[in-house]
Amino acid sequence: xxxxxxxxxxxxxxxxxxxxxxxxxxxxxxxxxxxxxxxxxxxxxxxxxxxxxxxxxxxxxxxxxxxxxxxxxxxxxxxxxxxxxxxxxxxxxxxxxxxxxxxxxxxxxxxxxxxxxxxxxxxxxxxxxxxxxxxxxxxxxxxxxxxxxxxxxxxxxxxxxxxxxxxxxxxxxxxxxxxxxxxxxxxxxxxxxxxxxxxxxxxxxxxxxxxxxxxxxxxxxxxxxxxxxxxxxxxxxxxxxxxxxxxxxxxxxxxxxxxxxxxxxxxxxxxxxxxxxxxxxxxxxxxxxxxxxxxxxxxxxxxxxxxxxxxxxxxxxxxxxxxxxxxxxxxxxxxxxxxxxxxxxxxxxxxxxxxxxxxxxxxxxxxxx
Ligand code: F3S
Numbered sequence: 316x317x318x319x320x321x322x323x324x325x326x327x328x329x330x331x332x333x334x335x336x337x338x339x340x341x342x343x344x345x346x347x348x349x350x351x352x353x354x355x356x357x358x359x360x361x362x363x364x365x366x367x368x369x370x371x372x373x374x375x376x377x378x379x380x381x382x383x384x385x386x387x388x389x390x391x392x393x394x395x396x397x398x399x400x401x402x403x404x405x406x407x408x409x410x411x412x413x414x415x416x417x418x419x420x421x422x423x424x425x426x427x428x429x430x431x432x433x434x435x436x437x438x439x440x441x442x443x444x445x446x447x448x449x450x451x452x453x454x455x456x457x458x459x460x461x462x463x464x465x466x467x468x469x470x471x472x473x474x475x476x477x478x479x480x481x482x483x484x485x486x487x488x489x490x491x492x493x494x495x496x497x498x499x500x501x502x503x504x505x506x507x508x509x510x511x512x513x514x515x516x517x518x519x520x521x522x523x524x525x526x527x528x529x530x531x532x533x534x535x536x537x538x539x540x541x542x543x544x545x546x547x548x549x550x551x552x553x554x555x556x557x558x559x560x561x562x563x564x565x566x567x568x569x570x571x572x573x574x575x576x577x578x579x580x581x582x583x584x585x586x587x588x589x590x591x592x593x594x595x596x597x598x599x600x601x602x603x604x605x606x607x608x609x610x611x612x613x614x615x616x617x618x619x620x621x622x623x624x625x626x627x628x629x630x631x632x633x634x635x636x637x638x639x640x641x642x643x644x645x646x647x648x649x650x651x652x653x654x655x656x657x658x659x660x661x662x663x664x665x666x667x668x669x670x671x672x673x674x675x676x677x678x679x680x681x682x683x684x
Pocket of ligand 1: 373578579581635638
């Protein structure tokens, strides 16, 4: 309660409001470390439990493919952390796409951490959430409320900038590149993005994830029917801006790939189906790992596709992703991905070179001729 009240005071909230759900980040021991684990353990030892529906972000282990390949100490610490969350009342959701587990109601107030999910919830699903940190989302999950500030208030959800997209966006990496390009210049100003031609929900997921990783924006508008004032600042996005951003997100010169990673943010059922159909009867090359990350729930729903994908030698990982696990400790030096967010983070968080490429290119690289 002290955490929530203090945040409320800092951001001029006059009250706490009930939330429909919370989503807690800071679950991977790789990104969390020891001191926060002690804090969570102390909290769990008070006997306190979560009071509203709440999900957890990915951790660093996949139970099937990674749980034995990493150093023992790291595995032990991660399992300890998972046990702490269980003691606090959480189920093993471990996904950054909690909206595929249960879609929030339009207009519902949430306390979600995980910036990609926050942008998606606000912009695509029409729910209302600030970008929480791990501790504030956890506090909200325990209390069942969040401070009434930021974009929980209608007046703060209006666009401040119009981004006119002149480039034609061909695939998911172009949407991701648009997110990175805008994220770097918008600071925390909410944009109305004009000129998107029938984006799929997955394209918007890539756009939002990238937007939030390169900047502090927590939502975007993209439907032209939203009325804007003439006086709004305008940004024009030219084709060369997208092209250059895609090029910048590839850091390697060798083009030799150790890991092809798809599923940042975690794959939807539709994406898994698309991958299964594209793989057909082909096999993964012997010198490449191919990871497709999703949640346990989507994997369960996609059983038939999963069988087909895994028969190729590709691995469907749940509970984790390439960014929040220790790919460097698995000897992975270069990651090819169709996610601009991963390409943005991997050079620092994975100490890896990156290649940003469309799903089509990723499949071409991973599969034998
Ligand atoms: Fe999810 Fe990992 Fe990307 S947590 S948003 S798949 S960096």
